[in-house]
Amino acid sequence: MKATSASTAMISPSNMMSLGFSGALGNIDAYISAVNRLPMLTHEEEISLAKRLRDDNDLGAAQKLVLSHLRLVVSIARGYLGYGLPHADLIQEGNIGLMKAVKRFDPDQGVRLVSYSMHWIKAEMHEYILKNWRLVKVATTKAQRKLFFNLRSHKTGLDSMTPDQVEALAKTLNVKREEVIEMETRLSGRDIALEAPTDDEDDKFAPIAYLSSDLQEPTKVLESQRHDRLQTEGLSSALGKLDPRSRRIVEARWLANDDGSGATLHELADEFGVSAERIRQIEAVALKKMKGSLAAFA
Numbered sequence: 001m002k003a004t005s006a007s008t009a010m011i012s013p014s015n016m017m018s019l020g021f022s023g024a025l026g027n028i029d030a031y032i033s034a035v036n037r038l039p040m041l042t043h044e045e046e047i048s049l050a051k052r053l054r055d056d057n058d059l060g061a062a063q064k065l066v067l068s069h070l071r072l073v074v075s076i077a078r079g080y081l082g083y084g085l086p087h088a089d090l091i092q093e094g095n096i097g098l099m100k101a102v103k104r105f106d107p108d109q110g111v112r113l114v115s116y117s118m119h120w121i122k123a124e125m126h127e128y129i130l131k132n133w134r135l136v137k138v139a140t141t142k143a144q145r146k147l148f149f150n151l152r153s154h155k156t157g158l159d160s161m162t163p164d165q166v167e168a169l170a171k172t173l174n175v176k177r178e179e180v181i182e183m184e185t186r187l188s189g190r191d192i193a194l195e196a197p198t199d200d201e202d203d204k205f206a207p208i209a210y211l212s213s214d215l216q217e218p219t220k221v222l223e224s225q226r227h228d229r230l231q232t233e234g235l236s237s238a239l240g241k242l243d244p245r246s247r248r249i250v251e252a253r254w255l256a257n258d259d260g261s262g263a264t265l266h267e268l269a270d271e272f273g274v275s276a277e278r279i280r281q282i283e284a285v286a287l288k289k290m291k292g293s294l295a296a297f298a
Contacts, residue, residue, distance in 0.1 A: 028087055028088045028091070031088075031091075032074050035070040035071050035074055036071050036074075038067055038068060038070060038071065039068065040068055041064070041065070041068045043112070046065065046068075046107070046112070046113055047107045048061075049061040049062075049064055049065050050065065050105050050106075050107035050113070051107050053065070053102070053103075053105075054105075054106070054107070062102055062103070065102045065105075065113060066095075066098055066099055066102050069098055069102075069113060069114060069117060070095065070098070072098070072114055072117065072118070072121065073091055073094035073095050073097075073098055073121055074091055076094055076118065076121050076122060076125065077090035077091045077094050077125065080125055080129060083129050085128070085129060085132055089128065089132075090125055090128065090129075093124040093125050093127070093128040094121045094122075094124055094125050096124050097117070097120040097121040097122070097123055097124030097125070098117050098120065098121055100120045100124075101113070101116055101117035101119075101120035101121070102117070104120075105117070147173065147175060147179060147180060147183040166180045166181060166184075234293070234294045234296075235294070237293055238289075238290040238293035238294050239251070239290070241289065241290075241293055242286050242289065242290070245272065245282065246282055246283075246285070246286035246289075247286070249268055249279060249282055249283050249286060250283065250286050250287065250290070252267075252268060253268070253283060265279045265280055265283075
């Protein structure tokens with residue numbers, strides 16, 4: 001059992017044998033059978049043992065209190081089998097809660113240990129279930145934890161809850177109706193492998209196929225933002241620094257069509273009444289000037 005050294009000593013194999021356990025406890029059925037044969041304590045015996053533990057730190061008294069209430073843990077664990085977790089693990093976690101309850105039990109409060117320990121036992125089981133029921137934890141806040149363990153018992157069948165049922169449950173548990181809807185959605189989902197476990201055609205649509213994107217990689221995002229800025233602010237600013245003739249030549253040669261098929265040198269030469277070589281020279285000077293302007297936006 002998972003516990004501190006002191007707690008382990010409280011229910012060691014030799015002590016269990018002397019208090020009613022017999023034979024090998026190699027499986028859960030044998031353990032439950034042995035637990036149910038352990039003697040129960042009277043109220044007077046319980047108070048006496050609890051005072052010995054509190055006043056004298058008597059671990060022998062503590063172990064008798066724990067062992068006599070192990071059947072309670074088994075009974076509570078049976079109520080959580082619907083979550084699909086191992087019965088033995090639920091019992092183990094519940095036993096830890098029982099040990100914590102015995103350690104904190106005050107016999108002068110007038111409460112029986114069976115009533116006092118139920119909170120501690122359920123708390124440990126709840127924590128175990130929340131951590132292991134799904135790969136992703138489904139309940140973190142107090143309201144979500146309350147909903148997790150109450151929603152299943154309030155639902156009828158596998159259908160989604162009606163608006164009236166949602167409203168009634170939210171009022172009963174004193175939570176928001178939106179929280180009820182969100183928890184129902186979480187409970188109705190299931191864990192999905194990020195990558196397909198096989199090479200079947202149907203598995204090509206595993207999340208890894210559509211969740212990963214190079215476009216969202218940080219350096220790609222920065223490059224895209226830089227490119228967009230050059231295309232808008234940078235280009236507009238660079239063109240604005242050219243004289244009208246130079247701007248007309250650059251726009252006609254490089255910005256007229258998306259496919260890059262701009263005007264030829266001879267077409268522009270005819271338009272401005274100069275030689276094609278002169279157009280080439282004007283273009284070269286204009287592009288060099290634009291390059292210097294665009295450097296400020298790089």
